[in-house]
Amino acid sequence: MKYEYTRVTPEIITELAIIVGRDNVSTSESDIQGYSHDEAPLAQSHIPQVVVRPTDTASISRLLVFASERRIPVTPRGAGTGLSGGCTPICNGIVLSMERMNHILRIDKDNFVATVEAGVTLSELQNQVESQGLCYPLYPGEMTATIGGNIATNAGGMNAVKYGVTRHHVLGLEAVLPSGEIIKSGGEFVKCSTGYDLTQLIIGSEGTLAVVSSVMLKLTTRPAKREVALIPFTNLQGAIDAVPQILRLKMVPVGIEFMEKSIIHIVEKHLGKELPYHDHEAFLMIIMEAELESQIYDYFSSVDQICKQHGAIDIMIPGSKRAMRELLDAREKFYPAIRGFAPVQLVDIVVPRSEIARFIARIKKISKEHNIPVIAYGHAGDGNVHLHPVCVDMSKEEWLKKLPPLLKDIYSAGVSFGGAISGEHGIGCDKKPYLAIQMNAAYLNILKAVKRAFDPRNILNPGKIFDL
Numbered sequence: 001m002k003y004e005y006t007r008v009t010p011e012i013i014t015e016l017a018i019i020v021g022r023d024n025v026s027t028s029e030s031d032i033q034g035y036s037h038d039e040a041p042l043a044q045s046h047i048p049q050v051v052v053r054p055t056d057t058a059s060i061s062r063l064l065v066f067a068s069e070r071r072i073p074v075t076p077r078g079a080g081t082g083l084s085g086g087c088t089p090i091c092n093g094i095v096l097s098m099e100r101m102n103h104i105l106r107i108d109k110d111n112f113v114a115t116v117e118a119g120v121t122l123s124e125l126q127n128q129v130e131s132q133g134l135c136y137p138l139y140p141g142e143m144t145a146t147i148g149g150n151i152a153t154n155a156g157g158m159n160a161v162k163y164g165v166t167r168h169h170v171l172g173l174e175a176v177l178p179s180g181e182i183i184k185s186g187g188e189f190v191k192c193s194t195g196y197d198l199t200q201l202i203i204g205s206e207g208t209l210a211v212v213s214s215v216m217l218k219l220t221t222r223p224a225k226r227e228v229a230l231i232p233f234t235n236l237q238g239a240i241d242a243v244p245q246i247l248r249l250k251m252v253p254v255g256i257e258f259m260e261k262s263i264i265h266i267v268e269k270h271l272g273k274e275l276p277y278h279d280h281e282a283f284l285m286i287i288m289e290a291e292l293e294s295q296i297y298d299y300f301s302s303v304d305q306i307c308k309q310h311g312a313i314d315i316m317i318p319g320s321k322r323a324m325r326e327l328l329d330a331r332e333k334f335y336p337a338i339r340g341f342a343p344v345q346l347v348d349i350v351v352p353r354s355e356i357a358r359f360i361a362r363i364k365k366i367s368k369e370h371n372i373p374v375i376a377y378g379h380a381g382d383g384n385v386h387l388h389p390v391c392v393d394m395s396k397e398e399w400l401k402k403l404p405p406l407l408k409d410i411y412s413a414g415v416s417f418g419g420a421i422s423g424e425h426g427i428g429c430d431k432k433p434y435l436a437i438q439m440n441a442a443y444l445n446i447l448k449a450v451k452r453a454f455d456p457r458n459i460l461n462p463g464k465i466f467d468l
């Protein structure tokens with residue numbers, strides 16, 4: 001769909017400087033290039049005409065009033081670490097970067113709540129709350145991401161089995177509507193049955209409904225001990241089959257990851273070192289926390305028994321903080337490693353976790369039919385499967401041509417297993433062509449009606465998730 005917007009002129013830039021302050025407006029070449037894409041593997045660049053970096057909610061409000069009146073597209077941006085093209089300004093216009101709204105406003109140790117501006121990074125939040133003896137337990141992979149970006153994508157990550165995803169930790173937020181009006185939802189309390197829940201509607205809306213300016217986050221305390229186990233298997237089916245039984249044990253693990261041999265070899269090459277048991281076909285990696293070390297070891301002993309029934313070779317528990325960190329580091333490097341290996345696409349389908357093995361078997365069949373290898377790994381404990389169609393033994397041009405029909409078959413398979421197109425990265429622009437595989441017209445129409453209610457002039461992150 002084609003949108004008609006006002007182009008940003010030098011006069012408009014002068015007005016923006018009055019609205020948000022001269023120092024917070026940039027048209028420099030390096031800024032507009034740097035804000036033209038995110039970290040999606042096939043990220044396309046779309047150049048904004050201007051980047052603004054407001055320092056307070058009132059400036060965002062004035063900016064959106066102006067952009068609405070003039071009909072200029074505004075694309076909110078956190079740290080640009082998204083993986084679906086969500087913060088790419090596909091209609092050009094203004095990029096609204098939240099990087100200068102990066103203050104932790106309050107850590108309430110009695111109510112276990114942190115109130116932060118949306119541009120605070122995940123690493124800054126974690127450092128600050130941990131220095132107060134509390135913890136924000138989510139770990140959505142990339143610590144330079146902002147809390148606003150995490151909220152807009154409903155980020156998940158490795159700790160989701162025990163702690164859930166971003167939406168389970170947001171108690172309330174302040175947001176600016178495209179009209180410039182400011183709304184506040186929720187509060188420093190856990191229960192609320194007071195009207196429609198706009199907090200939860202804005203979470204996962206990928207910057208299409210409102211600009212989140214500040215957030216109240218639920219904190220917790222962290223158990224004293226943490227350990228990781230790496231379990232090599234003779235095949236992936238056995239590894240996945242062990243998961244439901246592991247989850248029936250009384251203690252809940254923080255996360256359960258699965259991976260195939262191929263990704264282990266790619267990450268070894270990237271890191272320039274060998275990983276333990278690297279020649280086995282498949283692996284589970286289980287992260288566990290408890291108050292006592294003995295509780296963790298008892299738990300892993302039960303896990304070992306279950307896994308051996310499903311073809312596990314051994315269970316490796318690093319035993320030192322350094323060795324544990326090395327193992328987790330290797331897992332965290334999967335995405336940069338595979339991007340360095342070959343051109344890839346990234347699919348983050350979620351299926352019911354009991355279906356992962358059957359789903360991956362189907363994907364291997366689809367991969368053969370399309371003659372494109374697909375590497376699989378992901379969050380076995382919550383059903384979130386990351387798939388990378390890889391460009392090998394053909395030109396990138398040919399691969400790019402073959403990719404859309406392959407992706408259509410992959411997404412259709414995911415939905416047929418009771419799954420969803422995206423488990424944690426969002427739709428952005430990358431997955432937009434595939435949304436109708438999951439959602440019928442009635443569902444999509446409600447989404448569009450919600451978008452129109454928030455943003456009647458369609459200025460906020462237009463062209464993301466769906467076309468109006």
Ligand SMILES: Cc1cc2nc3c(=O)[nH]c(=O)nc-3n(C[C@H](O)[C@H](O)[C@H](O)COP(=O)(O)OP(=O)(O)OC[C@H]3O[C@@H](n4cnc5c(N)ncnc54)[C@H](O)[C@@H]3O)c2cc1C
Pocket residue numbers: 038039075076077078079080081082083085086087098118119139140141142144145146147148149150151152153154155156157158206207208210211212213335336424425461
């Ligand atoms: C190496 C690597 C590993 C990753 N691992 C994981 C993982 O395990 N799990 C996971 O879930 N994600 C993962 N990600 C993806 C990424 O970190 C998340 O999507 C993150 O939530 C994006 O935050 P950001 O600040 O970078 O947002 P951006 O990329 O800047 O923006 C993402 C979306 O949020 C919107 N947005 C940003 N700020 C606001 C705001 N204040 N108000 C309204 N809308 C806003 C944007 O318009 C866009 O639609 C990974 C990324 C990388 C590079």
